[in-house]
Structures are given as structure tokens and as C-alpha cells.
Amino acid sequence: MECHLCGGRGLILRGKKAYLCPVCRQQRLRQRILSLSQLTSQMRDYTFDRFDFRFYSPYIRDGSKGITYCESAKRAVEAAKAFVRDFLSGKAEEGLIITGAVGSGKTFLACCIANAVLEGGREVLFLVVPDFLDQIRASYDEEGGFTEQEILAMAKTVPLLVLDDLGAFIYSEWARQKIYSLLDYRLNHRLPVVVTTNVALEDLEELLGERTISRLIALCRPYRLLVEHDIRMIMRQEKEAGR
Template sequence: MQKKNTGLLIWGGVGTGKSFFAGCIANALMEREVPVCMTNFARILNELNNSFSGRNEVVERLCRYPLLIIDDFGMERDTNYALEQVYNIIDSRYRSKRPLIITTNLTLDEIRHPQDVAHARIYDRVLEMCVPVSCFGTSIRKDTAQEKLNNLKSLIG
């Protein structure tokens, strides 16, 4: 996948294991001493805002990783500034010809049919770079919460 610059777009509902799946890939690569960065756009935007060395340095650093994983894509603030920065990161990664894994709660239909040109520019690159993989099912967090509630009931009852 690295040689062919093939990434993954892991999409599906909340709590279906997308981030866990991406983290497993990251861990397997890091065990082989392959540097991986797993982050989200909220962190990237904060880093860009607080960067003393400049925005270009932040973007260049993200493009140096053999694999960049962006978690919770589409959950960032929907401002012109945020969209510009998301585009800048995705486009820089696209131009660097390095794989990218994205997790998102957006549907594949939302990504294939964006609401405007700004989103279309981003999503078009993502769809070229990344093979869509769906994650369906009930929320693992809901199941865990129910299990904890049942355990508490058995302790009290």
C-alpha cells in the first residue's frame, strides 16, 4: 500500500471501531519501526494556531511521516479558516504521494456528493487517495456502558 500510495477511508457510525482499527494498523507499523502520526484536525488546527515556527513547518512535518492517520475527519469546525487548513493538509499529503488513513462518521454518500466546492476539493482528493472501508454495527461504547450498568446492578441488587 505504501508503494502504490493507497490509503484507507474508514467510515461508519459512532463507536463502531474505526479509530481502534486505525490504531491497530499504526501499532503494527510502529512495531516494525515505521513512523506513524495519528491525530485529528482539531489538534492540527490548534498546533497551526500555536506554531512559532510557522504553518509550513507543521504541514511539512505531517507530510514526512510514512503514514498519517487523521481520526474523526469532518468533525472539525466548519469555518473558512478550518476548511482552508484541512484542504492544505490533505493537498500537501496528496502531493507528497504518501498514504493516508482517515476515519470519519461522514457517510460515503456525503463524501461522494459534497455540499459545496470547498468540500468537493477536499473529498475528491481523499477519494483518489483512499479506498473506502465501512464499519457498521452497534456502538461498542453503548455495549460497554450497558455491561457496566449490569455489573453495578448485580453488585447493588
């Protein structure tokens, strides 16, 4: 569909001067940000009906809560489904933070949420945190490209933001400030966030700072996915055995 302002040219002529079309620029920014999401065609298949509880032990218990790994996973999935229902009906007041070891299904569950929201006709931005920060850094060296302010504005204002892999590395003060600014804006404007992290909540404060964790706790209810073994490794072994 051609742009209603510039007819697809990307420029608007006013007298002898040409200006970048703001509609086309916003669309290009949206496409570029979405390209960072890594919500691949495979991840678009991650849906609630494909969440497999067989990876979560019905016998081993979470030492802190006294429930089995399978019960903990079922609680997280039910909370994720309830969040989607509330979000689509305009009643979502809190997001989710999903914790667990590498290969415990956190990203899969976050994709289930994102895909359900997309199917419901609402906009969602799925960002892998390290890649998102790299994109902001890259904007400093791009002449005529999107600015840091434009990139952050998209993440701040999208109806639903999913932050995957928060806490995946040691954060500089610069990175801490970007994440704080993002979460602070969304808290103040009552815009929900879904977060995944393989770092325990009590350890995130050391990585991100007290102010950021305070806002994260205010934004999200915590849930855990616990496994004995990396799900990806199990699936790889099953695939090899089936050949």
C-alpha cells in the same frame, strides 16, 4: 542520547552569537506534534488481534451493499491488514477511509493500523483533526514557538498520516484550505493517509469542498463499519453488569 550538534544544550555557539540547534528544534516539534495524537497508552493496546467482531451483527445487512454488518467489518479489517503489509514493504499506493457512526470502532481500527506500523519500525503520525487545527491556530499567538509551516510540514511529510475524526464539525474556509493543502501534498508525493469519519462520503463534499474530496478519493479506498449500538455504551454496560 545527547544531540550530536549541541550536546543537549539546545543552542549552538558561533563566535559571540548563539543559535537554536536545528536538530533539537526538530525533535521538540516532533514530540509536540505527537502529543496531539492522543494515541494514549490505552490506544497503544488497540491491535488487530483485539478487534472484536461480536459487536457487528451477522444478520443485519448493509442496505447499499447487501452484506451483513459483520461481513462489512471483516472486509475493513482485512483491508487494513493488507494496507499495513503493503506499507511496510513499500508498496502501499492507497490509504483507507473508514466511515461509520459514532462508536462503530473506526478509531480502534485506525489505531490497529498505526500500532502495527509502529511495530514494523516505521513512523506514523496519528492526529485528531479538530485538535490539530486548534494547534495550528494556537501557533499564531506563540512567540518563539513552532510556526504553522513547521507544524504542517510534519503532517505533510511523515511516512504515514492517520487523520481521525475528519468532518467532525463545520469547517471554516481557513480550515478547509489547511486540510486541502495537506491532502494535496500527500497525493502529489504519493504518501498514504488513513482517515476516519462519521460523515458519509457524499456529505463530506459539502463540508470540505469538491477539490478536497477529489484528493481524498484519489488517496483512499472506502470501507464502512456498521453497528446497531454504540460499542462504547455496550462495553460500559458489560462493565457495570460485571461488578
